[in-house]
Amino acid sequence: MKKIALIGPFPPPVHGMAKNLKLLADQLSAIRPVLQIDTSPMSLERNARYHFIKFKKLTLGLYLLITSLFRNKISCVYMPPDGGLGGYHSLLYVLACKIFKTPLYLHHRSFAYIKSKTFPMSLIVKLQGDNTTHIFLCHKMKKEFELQYGLLKKSIICSNAQYVTPIDSTALKSTSNEIILGHLSNLGFGKGLAQVFKVCLGLKETGIPFKLILAGPPENAEASAYVKKIIVELGTACEYLGKVDGIMKKTFYSSIDIFLFPSNYKNEAQPNVLFEAHAFGIPTIAAEIGCISEDVNICNGFVFKNQQEYVSDAISSITELHHKPEKLRNLKRTTLDSISRSSIDSKESYKHLQNLLLQDYF
Structure with a gap:
């Protein structure tokens, strides 16, 4: 056979x-x-x-x-x-x-x-x-x-958006005075770990109330040491979950307001975590790389072309959303609407791919 x-x-x-x-x-x-x-x-x-x-x-x-x-x-x-x-x-x-x-x-x-x-x-x-x-x-x-x-x-x-199933709009996280930031990846400098930390330091200096929830395993010893540094310097403003999957990953996305993704990884194409965040109505602040400029837009977040200015641009965007909570609430709703449409279209494309693979079987 x-x-x-x-x-x-x-x-x-x-x-x-x-x-x-x-x-x-x-x-x-x-x-x-x-x-x-x-x-x-x-x-x-x-x-x-x-x-x-x-x-x-x-x-x-x-x-x-x-x-x-x-x-x-x-x-x-x-x-x-x-x-x-x-x-x-x-x-x-x-x-x-x-x-x-x-x-x-x-x-x-x-x-x-x-x-x-x-x-x-x-x-x-x-x-x-x-x-x-x-x-x-x-x-x-x-x-x-x-x-x-x-x-x-x-x-x-065939987009990776097909892998997610968006939550119901009634389950969207409500906003509060404290903005909860999230970053999930195989933690490393290529994925923007240092930029995430610098954004948090900038917010701390400006007095914007925030909390960072960090998730994922460090990719090497150097990244592990840097994660420990972040935890020490941010104190109670940082929570590190380690490797997350299943229910823990859903809890992570359900707990945050904004997903940070300043990746500069050379192979970066279309990260699953962006669509996972969007499926929970979580807008993204990302650096332009791979397909990200096509997947992140005014409906679901911010994408910055100049990675050298990511930190200052991200701080400005988060500060604005803090001072205009209604804008953040609207952005969450449009994020969920956008991924709901993308997911349906992508699932059809993925089904077409599966059919192509299966038709050659006969």
Whole structure:
């Protein structure tokens, strides 16, 4: 019996791409057999062990795919291309699909090779088979990809907004004099941890009543030490939850007024946490990167193009919302309305993607 091959990093560690890939695998495996080829390095800390495990898994995964293709056991292949040096392994996977004339779905979940043209992605586009379909997270991503690599024959848009279910408007958090700020990620400097802290220090200096709820595991020892520094310096104005999931994550979003996301992570594409916050009616103050400028607008928050000025711009926006609580209440309502529409449209696109993967099974 033929299987749908899913290639990429499955948890652990837990991050957007890994979580989304596992969810797709679970959904498809309930209908058809799935071959999971896990390329996860098992850690977020990029050391020698990280690169060794990743290289080993990519190589073994390629062997498994080729042997399965040779035995005619694969109906189609789905893969998010690697945004780093693993792009050369992604190229080999693409060539294997071309040789065996197997339908391939490349789900782009990184802007690393879109912001800067790379040799492996150039070869992937040049050498891909005719039955290759490219999947993008937003229209901006597709446009910038094609500017770098040329027009594509087959592509679809499938936003991460499909993963959330918005709350009922009656459950929106009421506002108070104290503004509750939230930040959730695999905590690190690439995700804007230092900028979040500086925003809080600025608010403290100006006398704006606030509280920061920080959530997520530190990505390394340096980030862990910085989190401890934030907790000490902010005192009672900071609450650290650590890793959150399930009910704890829902409690986190239900407790905050504004979500801070000043990410400068090179692979940042379309973070799930933005849509999760919006699904609770929580507006976002974000830095422009990846698809964020398309996903965050005047209806659901603020996005600042100049990341160097994020801290001052965020402080100004929070100060204004503190002095105009009705504006914050309206922003919460429009945030919820906006994600409700986006989620419906995205779920339809995601269903179309699943149908494409399943149709190649027959």
